[in-house]
Each structure stands twice: as C-alpha cells, then as structure tokens.
Amino acid sequence: MKLRQLQCLCAVVDAGLNISRAATVLHATQPAVAKQLKQFEEELGVDLLLRRGDRPVELTSAGARVVAWARRALQAVDNFTAIAQENNGEEGGTITLATSHAHANYLLLHAIAAFNQRFPRVRMQVVQALPYHVAELVRDGKAAVGVTYMPWQVPRDVVAVPFMTTLRLVVASAGHPLLQEAELTLERLAAYPLIVPQSARPQGAYIVSRFRQAGLEVNPIVQAYDVDVTKTYVAAGLGVGIIPAFCFSAEKDAGLEVRDVGHLFEPVTSVVLARRHGHLSPYVYVFLQAIDVSLERRRLETLILEDS
Structure with missing residues (x-):
C-alpha cells in the first residue's frame, strides 16, 4: 500500500x-x-x-x-x-481560511489585516463559502480552519467550537414606522415587505419558519444572498430586513436604524471549524485568539484531539 x-x-x-x-x-x-x-x-x-x-x-x-x-x-x-517544519523553525507558508461573507466582511477583516502586518511571511488565503461548504472544505483539508455560522450539519471529522452568540436585529430606513412601534411582534413585522436571506439557506429558512409557526404567511420581496444586499434594499425603502447584530454599524450604515428582535428569533451562533485530530499551525492559533480570547490554543487542541 x-x-x-x-x-x-x-x-x-x-x-x-x-x-x-x-x-x-x-x-x-x-x-x-x-x-x-x-x-x-x-x-x-x-x-x-x-x-x-x-x-x-x-x-x-x-x-x-x-x-x-x-x-x-x-x-x-x-x-x-x-x-x-515547526521543530526546524521554518517560518512562512500559507493558511487557507474558509468563511462566510458576513464573517469575512464584518468580523475578520481587521484581524486579517493585523495578522498580515504582524506575519508578512505567512500568506492568509481567504475562501468564501456557505456554512456547510465551509465545513466540507475543512473536512477535506482544503482549508486549515473555518469561521462561520454554525452549519446545519457538522461532518463527523470536523470539530465546531462556538465562540460568539449574536442577537438578531430588524433593520429599516431611518424614520420607518415599524421603528416607532412600542412593541415589536411577528404580526407587526409581517405587515411590512420583508428582505431575508435565501430560504434555501438555514438562516433564511429559519426566519420564514418562525412566521409560519405563528400562523403567519410571509412572502419576502427579496431573498438576499448576503447581508450587504439586504441593507442596500432596505436603504432603498423596499422593505425591512433581519440581520445579525455584528453586521450593523451605526457609523457605517448611515440612513439605517435597528431594533432588537432577540425576543422573536433565536440568536446566531458563530463557530470555528477544524479537522478532528488535525494539526494547526501556531500561526492559526495566534489568529484565532485575536478574534476571540476564548479561542485559546490549549483549549482548542484538547477539543480537536477528542474523539467524536
């Protein structure tokens, strides 16, 4: 053999x-x-x-x-x-990071820029994909690590480590009547045109299912591929959107306003994905801990080496 x-x-x-x-x-x-x-x-x-x-x-x-x-x-x-290579003191190499659009744009950008400045001989290659595809890339060794929403299904040979839980927000154009409501309910949200993630994706399917569980039929006017499309259409006055809180910045998203709808929708969980029994470069651990202090090397190594 x-x-x-x-x-x-x-x-x-x-x-x-x-x-x-x-x-x-x-x-x-x-x-x-x-x-x-x-x-x-x-x-x-x-x-x-x-x-x-x-x-x-x-x-x-x-x-x-x-x-x-x-x-x-x-x-x-x-x-x-x-x-x-580590034992021989070799530096450099390439780290392939698989991630979602939202995480790449709103969570990882500054961390990647800081990492590149600190380790100029290490090349950080970013591959954008949907959560389950991120998990597949990690499983198949095509990405060293993944940072994304919790996939609807985690492959057996992949470890998912939650590190951030984020509330959902309803986003609307400034002065929108929905924002003046004393109490937000699913019924009040359903009264307005909705802009949600594609229903074929877990995030979009979940949002639509919450309305249907309450006996409310909704027909989103836009099923967006990413959060930026949602905010663009909301800014144009075409409807209201539902987004994770980490995707909104009062400074950058001028003309938009938000309200917390954590009482209506479950929070969004973000995870790090790694191959079970895999070996990660020390540079990966440095990068991950820069994202969140809970992603400490010893803890991650213990989880990665555990049997499923």
Missing part, C-alpha cells in the same frame, strides 16, 4: 469520481491515476468503486469506509510534516 494510492482515491472522490479532473489536481495523467486505483483495489482484494465500463460511478460501501480512513492517514502525514 502506497501513500500515492490514498491520494489518488481521495482526489477522485473529491473530483466527483472524475478521474481526468483528479489527475489534473494531482499533476498526473489519467491512466496513471486509474492504475493506482486498480492496484489499490487488488492489494485490498475488494472493489472500492462501482464502474460503468472504465468510468467510476459510485463508491462501494467498503470504498466509503476506506476513503474515511484514507483521509485520516493523509491528515496524519500532513500533521507530521507540519510538526517537523
């Missing part, structure tokens, strides 16, 4: 079982990748992939289990390499 066989199997799975695409990622030829897979199967004495002709179309049950352990083996190799 060779390390290259594990790399080829995981790359093919990550490429949607497309051997040609996996070969490009591995800087290899398609026949070479296919040969590695066949040799691996022959050594194990079991089919890992169901094929239609020569084309893989599905993982077998054994294949799915082998992939899970192959990822762990490759992760261990990455850990060995990282520990050796």
Whole structure:
C-alpha cells in the first residue's frame, strides 16, 4: 500500500469520481491515476468503486469506509510534516481560511489585516463559502480552519467550537414606522415587505419558519444572498430586513436604524471549524485568539484531539 494510492482515491472522490479532473489536481495523467486505483483495489482484494465500463460511478460501501480512513492517514502525514517544519523553525507558508461573507466582511477583516502586518511571511488565503461548504472544505483539508455560522450539519471529522452568540436585529430606513412601534411582534413585522436571506439557506429558512409557526404567511420581496444586499434594499425603502447584530454599524450604515428582535428569533451562533485530530499551525492559533480570547490554543487542541 502506497501513500500515492490514498491520494489518488481521495482526489477522485473529491473530483466527483472524475478521474481526468483528479489527475489534473494531482499533476498526473489519467491512466496513471486509474492504475493506482486498480492496484489499490487488488492489494485490498475488494472493489472500492462501482464502474460503468472504465468510468467510476459510485463508491462501494467498503470504498466509503476506506476513503474515511484514507483521509485520516493523509491528515496524519500532513500533521507530521507540519510538526517537523515547526521543530526546524521554518517560518512562512500559507493558511487557507474558509468563511462566510458576513464573517469575512464584518468580523475578520481587521484581524486579517493585523495578522498580515504582524506575519508578512505567512500568506492568509481567504475562501468564501456557505456554512456547510465551509465545513466540507475543512473536512477535506482544503482549508486549515473555518469561521462561520454554525452549519446545519457538522461532518463527523470536523470539530465546531462556538465562540460568539449574536442577537438578531430588524433593520429599516431611518424614520420607518415599524421603528416607532412600542412593541415589536411577528404580526407587526409581517405587515411590512420583508428582505431575508435565501430560504434555501438555514438562516433564511429559519426566519420564514418562525412566521409560519405563528400562523403567519410571509412572502419576502427579496431573498438576499448576503447581508450587504439586504441593507442596500432596505436603504432603498423596499422593505425591512433581519440581520445579525455584528453586521450593523451605526457609523457605517448611515440612513439605517435597528431594533432588537432577540425576543422573536433565536440568536446566531458563530463557530470555528477544524479537522478532528488535525494539526494547526501556531500561526492559526495566534489568529484565532485575536478574534476571540476564548479561542485559546490549549483549549482548542484538547477539543480537536477528542474523539467524536
């Protein structure tokens, strides 16, 4: 059994079982990748992939289990390499950070700028994605760490560490009649055009479900992809929006006003995502603690090394 066989199997799975695409990622030829897979199967004495002709179309049950352990083996190799580099005093490298639009724009920007200034030889690469996709990037080793909302489902091989709980606000243009209400209720909110996150996303689905649970039908006039779109449409007078409190700044969002609706909607939880049993660079721990003091290295290492 060779390390290259594990790399080829995981790359093919990550490429949607497309051997040609996996070969490009591995800087290899398609026949070479296919040969590695066949040799691996022959050594194990079991089919890992169901094929239609020569084309893989599905993982077998054994294949799915082998992939899970192959990822762990490759992760261990990455850990060995990282520990050796640290021990040799090597500086620099690249940290890939996966995060949501809201966190990248409203929470991490200043921390990233300060980090880059402090560690000019370390490259911070930011990848924006939806929460569950952030978790997948971390699980697959394509991102060292993730900072996002709590995903609706956390993969088994990923650790989610909550570090911030944020109330939700209703945001409206200055002087909007909703802001003058003595008490905000779901009924009063439903009386106005709503601008919410896309209902296909957990944040948007949750907001709409709260109205429906109260027997109120709402038809949002805008289902926004990100908070900036919500605030732009609110500023244009097209409706009222519901956003996390950390996404609002009285100084920057001139012309908009907010009211707390924490009594109507559950708060938003932000988490750090890391690979279970993974090794994080010391630079990652420095960066995370700059975001929140609760993200202390010893605590995170303990959580990462725990079994699920």
